[in-house]
Amino acid sequence: MPGKHASNVRMKHKYLDWLKQADGKDEKTLDKVAAALTEFEKAVGGKDFKQFHRGWGERFKAHLAKSRNKRTKKPLSPSTVDTTLAYVKGFVKWLADQPGYKSRITYSDAAYFNNSRKGGRVAHARRPVPYPSMEQALQAFQAMPEGDKYQRRDKACLPSLC
Numbered sequence: 001m002p003g004k005h006a007s008n009v010r011m012k013h014k015y016l017d018w019l020k021q022a023d024g025k026d027e028k029t030l031d032k033v034a035a036a037l038t039e040f041e042k043a044v045g046g047k048d049f050k051q052f053h054r055g056w057g058e059r060f061k062a063h064l065a066k067s068r069n070k071r072t073k074k075p076l077s078p079s080t081v082d083t084t085l086a087y088v089k090g091f092v093k094w095l096a097d098q099p100g101y102k103s104r105i106t107y108s109d110a111a112y113f114n115n116s117r118k119g120g121r122v123a124h125a126r127r128p129v130p131y132p133s134m135e136q137a138l139q140a141f142q143a144m145p146e147g148d149k150y151q152r153r154d155k156a157c158l159p160s161l162c
Contacts, residue, residue: 004041005048011101012037015094036087039063049095052105057112060088082115082123089113 016034019025025033043063044056064081068074076084089110096105115123132140144155 004046008041008046008049011049011095011098012091014098015091018094032083033087033091036084037091039067039084040088040091050101050104052092052095052101052109054109054112057109060113061085061115078119078123082120085113085115 016030019033020030040060043060064076064084067076069076092105092110092113093107095101096107145151146155
């Protein structure tokens with residue numbers, strides 16, 4: 001990535017401070033937002049945010065589609081892509097309200113950072129939670145030890161399946 005623009009660094013710092021102080025975000029969230037903004041800067045070639053163009057949203061989505069998880073080397077999960085886009089979209093909305101950027105960025109420009117509907121559905125899909133069958137639960141309850149009074153108490157507190 002080419003050299004960092006001082007104005008970009010300042011605006012990212014102001015945004016992170018605003019998230020912490022005004023929006024009450026946690027430190028872990030701030031770290032994730034900062035990482036998303038760094039990826040965004042990398043995707044647009046380190047250009048100054050004052051040169052914003054709505055095509056940057058498409059470029060950023062393409063960048064995320066090509067990106068890989070650093071640990072597993074697999075493509076980014078749909079939920080990671082969705083969250084990263086949401087973080088950058090929030091930043092663009094905030095930036096549109098800042099002096100010096102109002103004439104260059106509009107709130108509607110942030111819509112270019114929306115995930116596709118299909119991508120959003122995949123990212124927020126509920127996975128079935130496996131649970132034991134009644135027979136497996138009964139077997140586990142019957143196998144519980146009854147050696148001392150505490151173990152007998154624990155076994156007695158279970159539903160009357162035995």
